[in-house]
Structure formats: structure tokens, C-alpha cells
Amino acid sequence: MASEDLRDLKRLEGARALGVPRSFADAAAQVRARTLANGLQVVVWPDHNIPSIALHNWVRVGSRNEGTGRTGLAHFFEHMMFNGTSRRAQGEFDRLMEAQGGSNNAYTSQDVTVYQDWFPRSALELVFELESDRIANLAFDTKVVENERKVVYSERRLRVEDSNAALLDEQVQASAFKVHPYRIPTIGWPADIQAWTMADLQNFYRTYYAPNNCTLIVVGDVEADAAFALAERYFGAIPARAAPPPVLALEPAQRGERRVLLERPGQNPLLQLAYHAIGAADAREPALNILQTILAGGDASRLHRSLVEEQELAVAIGGGWAEGFDPNVFMLHATLPEGGDLEALQSALDVQLAQLVDEGVTEAELRRAKNMVAADFWRGVSTIEGKARLLGEYTVMHGDHRLLFSAPETYERVTREQVQSVARTVFDAERRTVGMLRPLVEAELTPELAPA
Amino acid sequence: MKIPPHQRYTLDNGVKLILLPRHDVPLIAFDAVVRGGARLDPPQQAGLASVTAELFTRGAAARDAFSFADAVEGAGGIFEAGAHAEALLLHGQFLACDRELMLELLADALQRARFEPDELDTVRNRRIEFLKATKDSEPQSLIGAYGRALLFGAHPFGKPISGSEQSLAQISREQVWQFYQQHVGADRLTLVFAGDFDPQVLRDEVAAAFGQWRAAGAPLLPLAAPERINGRNVLLVDAPGSAQTYFWMANVGVARSYPARAALEITNTAFGGSFGSMLMQALRVKSGLTYSAGSSFRRGSVPAEFAISSFTQTQSTTQALELALETLDRLKREGAGERALDSARSYILGQYPQGFETSADWAAALAELDLYGLPDSYIDDFDGALTRVDASASRQVIAGAFPDSEDLDIVLIGDAARIRPEAARLGALLEMPLAAPDFQPPVA
Numbered sequence: 001m002a003s004e005d006l007r008d009l010k011r012l013e014g015a016r017a018l019g020v021p022r023s024f025a026d027a028a029a030q031v032r033a034r035t036l037a038n039g040l041q042v043v044v045w046p047d048h049n050i051p052s053i054a055l056h057n058w059v060r061v062g063s064r065n066e067g068t069g070r071t072g073l074a075h076f077f078e079h080m081m082f083n084g085t086s087r088r089a090q091g092e093f094d095r096l097m098e099a100q101g102g103s104n105n106a107y108t109s110q111d112v113t114v115y116q117d118w119f120p121r122s123a124l125e126l127v128f129e130l131e132s133d134r135i136a137n138l139a140f141d142t143k144v145v146e147n148e149r150k151v152v153y154s155e156r157r158l159r160v161e162d163s164n165a166a167l168l169d170e171q172v173q174a175s176a177f178k179v180h181p182y183r184i185p186t187i188g189w190p191a192d193i194q195a196w197t198m199a200d201l202q203n204f205y206r207t208y209y210a211p212n213n214c215t216l217i218v219v220g221d222v223e224a225d226a227a228f229a230l231a232e233r234y235f236g237a238i239p240a241r242a243a244p245p246p247v248l249a250l251e252p253a254q255r256g257e258r259r260v261l262l263e264r265p266g267q268n269p270l271l272q273l274a275y276h277a278i279g280a281a282d283a284r285e286p287a288l289n290i291l292q293t294i295l296a297g298g299d300a301s302r303l304h305r306s307l308v309e310e311q312e313l314a315v316a317i318g319g320g321w322a323e324g325f326d327p328n329v330f331m332l333h334a335t336l337p338e339g340g341d342l343e344a345l346q347s348a349l350d351v352q353l354a355q356l357v358d359e360g361v362t363e364a365e366l367r368r369a370k371n372m373v374a375a376d377f378w379r380g381v382s383t384i385e386g387k388a389r390l391l392g393e394y395t396v397m398h399g400d401h402r403l404l405f406s407a408p409e410t411y412e413r414v415t416r417e418q419v420q421s422v423a424r425t426v427f428d429a430e431r432r433t434v435g436m437l438r439p440l441v442e443a444e445l446t447p448e449l450a451p452a
Numbered sequence: 453m454k455i456p457p458h459q460r461y462t463l464d465n466g467v468k469l470i471l472l473p474r475h476d477v478p479l480i481a482f483d484a485v486v487r488g489g490a491r492l493d494p495p496q497q498a499g500l501a502s503v504t505a506e507l508f509t510r511g512a513a514a515r516d517a518f519s520f521a522d523a524v525e526g527a528g529g530i531f532e533a534g535a536h537a538e539a540l541l542l543h544g545q546f547l548a549c550d551r552e553l554m555l556e557l558l559a560d561a562l563q564r565a566r567f568e569p570d571e572l573d574t575v576r577n578r579r580i581e582f583l584k585a586t587k588d589s590e591p592q593s594l595i596g597a598y599g600r601a602l603l604f605g606a607h608p609f610g611k612p613i614s615g616s617e618q619s620l621a622q623i624s625r626e627q628v629w630q631f632y633q634q635h636v637g638a639d640r641l642t643l644v645f646a647g648d649f650d651p652q653v654l655r656d657e658v659a660a661a662f663g664q665w666r667a668a669g670a671p672l673l674p675l676a677a678p679e680r681i682n683g684r685n686v687l688l689v690d691a692p693g694s695a696q697t698y699f700w701m702a703n704v705g706v707a708r709s710y711p712a713r714a715a716l717e718i719t720n721t722a723f724g725g726s727f728g729s730m731l732m733q734a735l736r737v738k739s740g741l742t743y744s745a746g747s748s749f750r751r752g753s754v755p756a757e758f759a760i761s762s763f764t765q766t767q768s769t770t771q772a773l774e775l776a777l778e779t780l781d782r783l784k785r786e787g788a789g790e791r792a793l794d795s796a797r798s799y800i801l802g803q804y805p806q807g808f809e810t811s812a813d814w815a816a817a818l819a820e821l822d823l824y825g826l827p828d829s830y831i832d833d834f835d836g837a838l839t840r841v842d843a844s845a846s847r848q849v850i851a852g853a854f855p856d857s858e859d860l861d862i863v864l865i866g867d868a869a870r871i872r873p874e875a876a877r878l879g880a881l882l883e884m885p886l887a888a889p890d891f892q893p894p895v896a
Contacts, residue, residue: 049476050805091737094727099795101802103726120802150740157695157765158592158743165589265693266588267887268581299521309518309574315581337581368526375479375528375547382477382810439588 024381028405031391032224034231038240039212042231043401044224045387053220054388055127057115057135058396060215061208063186064110064247064325072152072188073196073204075108079148080201081115082106085137090144093130100126108186111324112396118385121221125230131216132234135209140201149193156187164266164437169333171260172435176274176329180251210241215396219388247326251276254431266439269336271314271345274433275426277330280323280397286411287418288321288330288426293369294361294419295319296332300368306352307334313345323397329433330426342436353427360420373411453808454832458818459651466639467662470818471654472646474811480551480647481812483819484542484558487642488635488672490535491608499615500623502535503575504631508542509533510571512560517571520557527553533561535613538675538752539823540636545812548648552657559661562641567632569625580617587886591691591865592698592763594891599700599759601891602687602882603861607678609756617889637668642822647811677754680704684879685861687893690868691886697769697866698761701776703855705749705758708824714837715845716749716853721796722788723747723779723854724760728795730788734779735762741772749853753824758855766867770874777857784854787847797838804835 084090102119177183296319314334321330380386394404458472510517531544546554597612604610724731724747735745745762764772
């Protein structure tokens with residue numbers, strides 16, 4: 001290891017010499033934030049590299065805000081928000097936006113629903129008008145709702161029901177949490193997708209789609225004052241509503257490992273380990289991200305090298321965690337070769353994690369991870385979309401957009417001790433859920449699953 | 453959108469070099485194109501070019517596979533190598549301060565890859581397992597491989613670029629070495645760099661690192677154009693218990709050099725390339741049959757396929773297939789409509805700048821121009837060409853480039869026991885299990 005350590009120490013000097021580019025320091029000074037009287041937060045980052053703008057609306061609602069019997073509503077709303085308002089028929093939102101050169105998308109997570117628009121600067125006013133219209137005037141047409149219910153079910157079949165990996169993931173997540181709504185699959189349980197009523201939808205909209213529950217992120221070929229003026233013109237008259245009910249559930253400390261075994265037709269066994277971890281705003285967040293990179297970031301990472309390359313117990317291994325408002329799980333997931341031994345892989349993984357907790361990480365591993373995180377960061381801020389994504393994450397999930405601009409230094413300051421400490425906290429076998437998917441060979445298939 | 457100032461050079465041994473300096477962020481992106489690629493795979497060895505490319509990064513010169521990965525990741529870099537139908541492509545990005553390391557890795561990968569037998573085994577076996585795992589968790593992502601095998605048959609475009617379980621198992625170290633000797637060399641190589649560098653310095657460094665490299669052993673023969681098909685063939689890929697039917701319907705389309713490219717892109721955007729498109733409106737917005745539906749042209753130095761793809765729950769298979777076919781009929785009969793064409797034009801114009809935002813975007817764009825022998829005007833004049841497209845130009849494209857719904861090869865991945873009779877009604881039916889180790893349809 002000595003020679004590798006030396007090489008990496010040279011790299012360390014290189015990275016320090018690079019420092020923070022001056023253009024980035026200048027940008028920090030140009031980002032401006034304002035909160036309208038109705039509580040709508042607006043954050044603007046001017047960037048004139050291309051004549052385009054990215055506008056994201058972060059709504060603070062996800063499957064975390066749902067309850068038993070009505071899961072999937074936040075995701076369903078992500079669909080409904082494109083389906084017409086009292087002023088514009090279904091399809092007009094996309095038609096008007098595309099006709100002025102804009103495109104859009106949206107995603108729903110456990111914590112938030114994010115609406116994204118990408119467009120030439122000439123469409124800026126239209127986009128503000130369309131975004132405010134659907135916050136103020138969404139339509140609830142029975143026929144449209146029933147149609148969209150089918151679309152969402154199709155999405156569930158695509159993403160979950162025809163996927164062994166997703167089915168296992170859904171079961172592991174539902175087992176790792178007994179109390180906190182992070183147990184809920186964001187796309188919703190099948191029976192719930194069939195069960196929402198019009199009253200559920202209207203109530204959900206009134207509760208969560210209020211200006212005081214939204215943050216607009218505007219990045220690109222625009223000046224802050226112009227964006228603030230448009231926000232005031234189009235959103236200023238929408239009244240604030242009562243703050244949505246807080247999510248009070250706290251997951252009690254897990255006492256003892258949980259195990260999930262799924263047996264499905266297929267060829268490759270799958271293994272998942274879910275460890276209770278921390279929330280996005282936790283001070284240990286940078287250390288956990290560094291740890292994730294050391295463990296599973298790239299082909300030279302610890303787990304890939306030991307379990308995939310050397311021991312050949314898995315063909316792929318990955319790790320990550322959802323940075324949420326509340327502590328979520330850190331997930332390790334592996335694909336085994338056909339006929340692979342799930343128990344042997346889990347034992348080998350346990351050895352690796354125990355070694356990490358006991359001995360910590362090397363200075364070379366820390367340096368490598370910091371370089372990877374830093375390079376990802378610079379690649380991220382090289383596009384308006386990447387800037388908007390990061391600005392949204394820091395504003396909404398971390399609570400202050402300015403933290404984005406200190407992120408490079410924050411990561412640079414992470415120590416080996418902090419990484420080992422967070423590893424010790426997270427990798428506790430008493431607080432994990434082990435998920436295994438064992439493929440059924442033909443002889444084991446029940447008549448229901450067997451080919452006709 | 454105009455290509456920023458850039459310089460082109462050719463070394464004495466034939467290596468082409470394109471440099472596009474940009475100093476907005478301290479990064480350098482590269483694309484290395486080795487002309488030839490997967491189309492040169494021998495018939496029984498689909499995946500050979502792609503495996504060869506992957507081995508570039510799994511041990512080269514003094515570094516073994518781990519050291520190579522560690523050098524890239526230790527610098528926070530990206531270094532990927534793979535195959536396209538008509539080229540091997542290496543792509544990467546490094547911090548500007550790591551320029552020398554980047555060049556060293558690139559030169560080692562192309563000129564001094566080790567091709568060790570153990571690494572070949574690893575790459576091959578892992579790919580076979582990934583294919584199986586994909587069938588378990590993402591079967592729809594393989595539908596194009598089945599489709600191209602059906603549509604192109606013995607033409608090189610019919611082979612799966614990454615290989616099949618069956619073909620990968622047959623690839624030997626000797627075949628990899630022979631492919632490398634014959635089809636990788638200075639006369640096939642174009643290097644594109646975009647980003648934060650001094651062009652004079654980088655040019656000298658590239659000349660030093662690549663100037664002595666040998667040429668490829670074999671000449672690069674032109675690729676024959678595939679023939680369009682007449683009538684319909686249907687391949688049913690049986691995935692027992694599948695909750696949905698995934699479908700793909702295609703015929704041979706047009707080449708990169710297709711003169712009416714702007715009209716083609718506008719028309720396809722209106723037909724199946726945007727949320728407001730005819731296919732999305734019919735299959736998703738109006739009927740709720742699917743989450744997504746679309747169409748696209750793959751265009752090579754010769755025509756590849758035009759394909760429509762979507763999916764739906766098993767019991768609505770016929771309804772969705774018929775609606776997709778009817779939507780194609782409607783396009784052929786009535787065109788896309790003036791308003792839809794105007795909207796598609798604005799949409800493409802509005803989205804276009806975002807494809808040229810970073811150094812990596814520019815490196816990829818210039819590499820693509822070079823690979824297909826396209827002039828700079830392909831990018832520089834595209835805005836103007838879009839503006840000139842009218843309904844008559846669109847109608848000509850619809851007649852010339854979009855297939856008739858009676859002339860399609862169709863692939864269905866789904867529960868054969870439940871959809872076999874419906875599939876048979878579409879055309880001459882072939883069937884194979886999803887678990888079969890190859891994409892090649894059975895002989896009728």
C-alpha cells in the first residue's frame with residue numbers, strides 16, 4: 001500500500017492547488033433568495049452560458065406524508081398536475097410549453113415532489129404562468145382521474161411488478177420501518193392505487209399544494225430581479241394556507257435483525273442490507289457520503305474490489321442512502337451470479353463491514369473519495385440543470401442554499417475519525433434488515449407461476 | 453448554435469486530433485473514436501468489439517485492472533470504453549490538473565492493453581450474469597436487441613452489440629487479440645479534447661503519446677445498407693407471469709446523411725418524440741393504456757431502424773398494439789398537422805442549446821461528426837434548416853422514411869400463454885423463451 005499512498009498524497013496536493021474556481025466564488029455572490037408574503041420561497045442563480053433556463057418547483061410532500069390505505073397519493077399528484085386546471089384543458093400544459101420550446105418532467109420521492117421545466121429564456125413568463133396556474137387552479141375531472149389511475153398502475157407494473165430487484169427493495173423498505181412512513185413505497189400499494197377517492201385528492205391538494213409549501217429554484221439566463229418580479233406577478237395573489245400537519249412518527253430503535261426472503265421466478269439471487277442511518281441535515285452527512293464512496297463508489301472501491309473482483313461472490317454491488325427530512329436507511333445491494341451463495345456473500349460482506357468499523361479507512365481511501373466527490377460536484381455545477389438540482393437539495397433538504405457554496409470545503413474537512421465514527425453508528429447488525437431474493441428453478445414453480 | 457472555435461490536425465500515422473479549448477470550469481473531456489466497431493464482429497462472436505473495448509480499461513501497460521480503476525477514481529475522473537455499431541468509443545473527463553495522467557491512461561488503454569485471459573473471463577462471465585439479471589428485473593430494456601436480430605437478420609446491425617449469453621461464452625483471447633490487431637490502430641483513431649487546456653501543449657503531448665502507433669492490420673471495408681422489409685413478422689418472447697406486454701415495431705429507416713434531417717426530426721418529434729406527440733396522446737393521455745410510448749430513428753453511416761415502442765398490461769395488449777398501428781396509419785394518411793409541426797420545431801429549437809452546454813457535450817458532438825463524416829454545418833446550420841421545414845417537406849419525409857404499418861417487424865415480450873393468439877393475428881409468428889441464451893429468433 002505504501003507506494004499507492006504516496007501517489008495519492010501527490011494527488012492531494014494537486015487537489016488543494018486546484019481550490020475553488022473563481023467563477024464559482026463569484027456565482028455564490030450572485031445567487032439571491034426571497035420569500036413572498038404568502039410564504040413562497042424563490043431562489044435564483046443567474047448563469048448566461050446558454051440562452052436557457054431550468055426552473056424547479058420543490059413541493060414539500062412525498063410518500064412520507066401518506067397514511068395507511070391511501071399510499072401513492074403524492075406520486076399520483078405528480079401525474080395529476082399535468083392534467084388540466086379550471087383555466088386550461090388537459091394537455092394544454094404540455095402543448096403550450098412545447099410550442100414555446102420548453103420541456104418538463106417531475107419526480108416524487110419519499111420526502112418531496114419536484115416539478116422541473118427546461119426552456120429558452122423567451123418562455124420564462126409562460127412557465128411562471130403555467131406553474132402558478134396549477135398550484136392555484138388544478139381541475140379534478142372524474143374521467144381524467146380514472147385514466148391517470150390506469151397510467152400510474154402501468155408505471156407500477158413497469159417499475160415494480162416486472163422487476164425482481166424492485167420487488168425486493170419494496171419489501172425490505174417496508175420491513176425496515178414499522179412506524180415511520182418511510183415504510184411506504186412511493187408509487188403506492190396496488191390496492192391503494194385502486195382506492196383513492198375524489199375527496200382524498202381534493203383534500204391532499206388543499207393541504208400540500210400551497211405557496212408556503214413550495215420553493216421555486218430558477219437557474220440560467222435570467223436576472224434575479226426579473227425572476228422575483230414574475231414570481232410576485234403570478235404567485236403573489238395565491239393565498240397562503242395553514243402549514244401541513246407535521247410528520248410526527250419517529251421510528252423506534254430497531255432491536256434485532258429482520259430478514260425478508262422473497263422467492264420468485266428468475267435466474268440471479270439478489271441481496272440487500274438496509275441499515276438505519278441519518279437524515280439529510282445531519283452534521284454527519286458529508287462523512288456518510290464519503291463512506292459510501294469508499295465502500296461502493298467505482299471499481300476500485302472496497303466492496304467491489306473484495307466481493308466482486310477478488311472473491312467473485314457477486315457480479316455487482318452498490319450502496320447508497322436517500323437523504324431525507326428524517327433518518328432513512330443506508331442500503332447495500334448486490335446481484336449474485338446464477339447459482340450464487342447468498343449466505344456466503346452476506347458473511348463476506350459482514351467481514352468487510354466489521355473490518356471497516358474496527359480499523360477505519362486509510363488516508364489514501366479518504367483522499368480518493370474526496371477527489372471523486374469533488375469532481376462529481378464540479379461536473380454537477382457545470383450545467384444549469386445540475387445547478388438547479390443542487391440548489392434545490394441544499395435549500396429544501398439542508399435548509400439553506402448557502403450551504404451549497406461551502407460544500408467543497410465541508411467535504412474537504414471530513415476526517416478518517418469521522419468516517420469511522422459514522423460507520424460504527426450505521427453498520428450495526430442489530431439495526432438492519434437483510435433481504436434475499438432466491439430465484440425459483442422451474443421444478444419449484446407453483447402452477448400459478450409456471451409457464452403454461 | 454455554432455460550434456466554438458476548434459482546431460483539427462492529422463498526425464503522420466493517421467491519428468486525427470480535434471481540439472476545442474474552453475475555460476469555464478477546470479475540466480477536460482475527451483472522446484476517442486476507433487472507426488469500425490461492433491459491425492465487424494464475426495457472425496458467431498457478437499460482443500467481440502465491445503469486450504475488446506472493455507478490456508482496454510482492465511489492465512494496460514504497468515497497471516492491472518485495479519490499478520487502472522484506482523488511478524481514474526483517485527483523480528475523480530471518468531474513463532469508459534465500449535462499442536457502438538460503427539466504432540469503439542472511449543469517453544472520459546478529468547480535472548485539468550490531471551491532464552498528463554489522462555493522456556497516459558488513454559495512450560496505455562489504446563496501445564498497451566494487456567488482454568489478460570483472467571480479465572477476459574471476468575468480463576465475459578459478468579456480462580452473461582448481467583444479461584440474466586436484466587431479464588429478471590428489466591426485460592423491456594432488451595427488446596431492441598431482439599428486434600434488431602429479427603429485422604436485420606444477417607446484416608451486421610442484427611447482432612447484439614454487447615453480445616448474448618451464447619455468443620459471449622464463445623469469445624476467446626485469440627479472437628480478442630486478432631480483433632485488436634486488425635481493427636484498432638492509428639489510421640482508425642480520432643481523438644477529441646474539449647475543455648480547459650492550452651491547445652499547443654496538448655497537441656505536442658498527443659503527438660508524443662500517439663505519433664509512433666501502428667496502423668490497424670485490416671482495411672475498413674464499407675458497410676452495406678440493409679434492405680427494408682415487406683410484410684410483417686412477429687416475434688413473441690415468452691416471459692411467463694409478466695404483468696405487462698412490452699412491444700417494439702420497426703422497419704429500416706434512414707442514414708445520418710439523410711438530406712431532410714430537419715424535417716425528419718420535426719416530424720418524429722410530433723409523432724413520437726415528445727409528451728405532446730401523437731403516440732403519447734393516443735396511448736397514454738387519451739386511453740391510459742401505458743405510462744410511455746415513443747418512436748425514434750437510429751441513423752448510422754447506413755440506415756438503421758425506425759422503431760415505435762411502448763408497453764401495456766397483459767389484457768390490453770391487442771388494444772394498445774392496434775392503437776399504435778392506427779396512429780402510424782393516421783400519420784401516413786393525414787400527416788402531423790401544421791400546428792404540431794410548428795410546436796415540434798419550437799420544441800427542438802428550445803431544447804437544442806442544452807445539448808451543447810458542457811465541454812463533454814462538445815467533445816461528443818465533434819466525435820459524432822467525425823465518425824459519420826458530417827460537415828460542421830450539420831450543427832451550425834441546423835437552426836436554419838429547422839426554420840425552413842414546411843408541411844410539404846414533412847409529407848415527403850413521412851412518405852419516404854416512415855414505414856407503412858403493413859411492413860413492420862414486431863417484437864412482444866410478455867406472457868405467451870395469455871397473448872399468443874393476439875400475437876398470431878398480427879403476422880407470421882415466431883416464438884422463443886426470454887430465458888433463451890441468444891436474441892436470434894428461431895428459424896420459421
